[in-house]
Amino acid sequence: MRKFLIGLALVAVVLVAVVVAVPFLVPVEQYKGRIESEVAARTGREFRIQGPMALSLLPTLAVELNDVAFAGPPGARTPEMVRLGKLELELKPWPLIRGEIQIDKLVLRDPRIALEVDAQGRPNWALNQPTAANAPSQASPGAAPAPEGQPASGGGLPDLRFGEVQLINGQVSYFDARTQAAHEVKNVDVTLRAPDLDQPADVKGRLVYRDRPVTVDTRVDQPRALIETGASKLVATITGDLLTVKFDGALENGQAGPGARGALDLTAPALRDLATWATGNDPGELPVQSASVAGGLEASASRIALTSGTYKAGDVEATGNVGVALGGARPKIAGVLSVGRVNLDHYLDQSGGAAKPSAAPAPAQPAPAPADSGGWSTTPIDLSALRTVDADLKLALAGVIVKGVDVGASDVAIALDAGRLKAVMGETALFDGTVSGQVNADAASAVPALGLDLRINGVQAEPVLTRFADFNRLSGTARAVASLKTTGASQKAMVEGLNGQGSVTFTNGAINGINLAAMVRNATAAFQGQPVGNDPQKTDFAELGGNFTVRNGVVANDDLRLLAPLLRLEGKGTVSLPPKTIDYRIQPRLVGTIQGQGSDRDVAGISVPVLVRGSLENPTFAPDLAGLAEEALRDPEAIRRQIEGLKGANRDEAIKGVIEGLTGGQNQTPGQGSSNPAQQLKSLFGR
Structure with missing residues (x-):
């Protein structure tokens, strides 16, 4: 037994010596050309190994490639689609004996990946058939003929079996030549686990986009189909401090770019910070702080739409369909929504309320005239936001609460095109009557312009005037029409440029506080x-009213x-x-x-x-x-x-x-x- 154990130990020593010596005896560098040619043959792209190669047998069969580059298609904005600092490949040895390649682990260190869509909508990750220039040649040193029964070149991916793929300290960029959209993520650390390309793959990791970390947890049912310009079921969760997105549906990788269709659930707890992070520009104070969206998503490179959606912004809830077209000069929002009751008192300063403290000292600039001096503000009016997006929206409002007044249901149509806004409000119940109107705003011209068409019919005047004008001396049933227009770069200029006409009539009412x-x-x-009487201070009337015109801020009436x-x-x-x-x-x-x-x-x-x-x-x-x-x-x-x-x-x-x-x-x-x-x-x- 002792001699047997000694013999077994000697065999082990020899085996270890062989395993240790093989990496030094096998001329690994001579396989560079063969590997480069084989990858080019299968992908139609140039593949280069510019650094040293290494081979080891313990603890697993492993290959290491340094300074690796994979080219993009001809004419690409970035010549190299992928560049790796180091590629580490660990193979399962026993399947190799059967002629199968099973990757136990693949590590990509310091990768730089440039994803692009050209002006014709062709993504650079869609692999085409190789050309004669990059197909393996018989004269190529180190090149080998294709295995029997397999074409010398092809656009498909090889039948690989994966254990684990790691991407460490990566950087991924995306550029769309059609829209000039550009994005970049850094510090990408991702782990992929997939038995092979035809079985579900799990992807987990983290990345940094515009200095904020984001975590990703994704499951792709058909990786090969998704990579080869196809589609696959996708379940994904993306989590950040400003945004949480959950998706359960299908992801497409078509010739026109990526697309998605499925159930979406999105939550944003801090809208201003999110807008700044997503666009790179601070939008300033927003009327709501948080928002959420849930519904059926249909997304492509040119359009994003939500069907049967539920939307919440602050305490306002809405349901319906809405979409954003991305292919034009500006994004265009279109949709039909049913909106719940909106409490504007949450967003407007209340009369007599305490002033909100400033977050920072005001910049040095001419201050508007104080209200008690009768002056108008000369601060420039900024309507530039109207030029950033187009819109075609139809809203069915359940009601609006403003200054404690419950305004009835209303239909509102909003059209915004190239900075020109038209908002039309249908008849809306208000204190036993109705109010309707149209607001126009023009931000396309050098000087902003505003317009108002207003119709009031059968509204009780006293509660309206008391609530909105702090004036309680007039009662009656009001009828009014007004058409007003103005232009100006400030409030003062708009008052000076106000023009229009209208009429106001009150019936069956009273003037309180005076007996005419x-x-x-x-x-x-x-x-x-004769002695002067002492009558009650109230004037009842059957009718009070008149017509008026406005010219350059002067209101004229000659028929009161x-x-x-x-x-x-x-x-x-x-x-x-x-x-x-x-x-x-x-x-x-x-x-x-x-x-x-x-x-x-x-x-x-x-x-x-x-x-x-x-x-x-x-x-x-x-x-x-x-x-x-x-x-x-x-x-x-x-x-x-x-x-x-x-x-x-x-x-x-x-x-x-x-x-x-x-x-x-x-x-x-x-x-x-x-x-x-x-x-x-x-x-x-x-x-």
């Missing part, structure tokens, strides 16, 4: 030497009318928006009827017009004595009848009483106290 009929009666009573029991009121004048001033004339008159409409019976007292002038912030009210004199000259008989009706009263004191009854004793500026009619008029402006 009592004001006229008080003036008449004072003229006649108020029809109320015992009272008619007319007015005309202008409101100049750029300086925020008013120049208006109001003329009330009493009538001998309690009918609000349809009666023009005689005046029951003297009519004294009122001038409203000055700033909108602090207007002044005064009787129009010049206008009163003009009316007297036109109809002196009427004045004579009124004077004769004084019945012995002191005429001088009576005339003074008319003015005091109307203005509260002041003829140029508002008085003080609730009994002052001028102050009551002023209160209509919320002052």
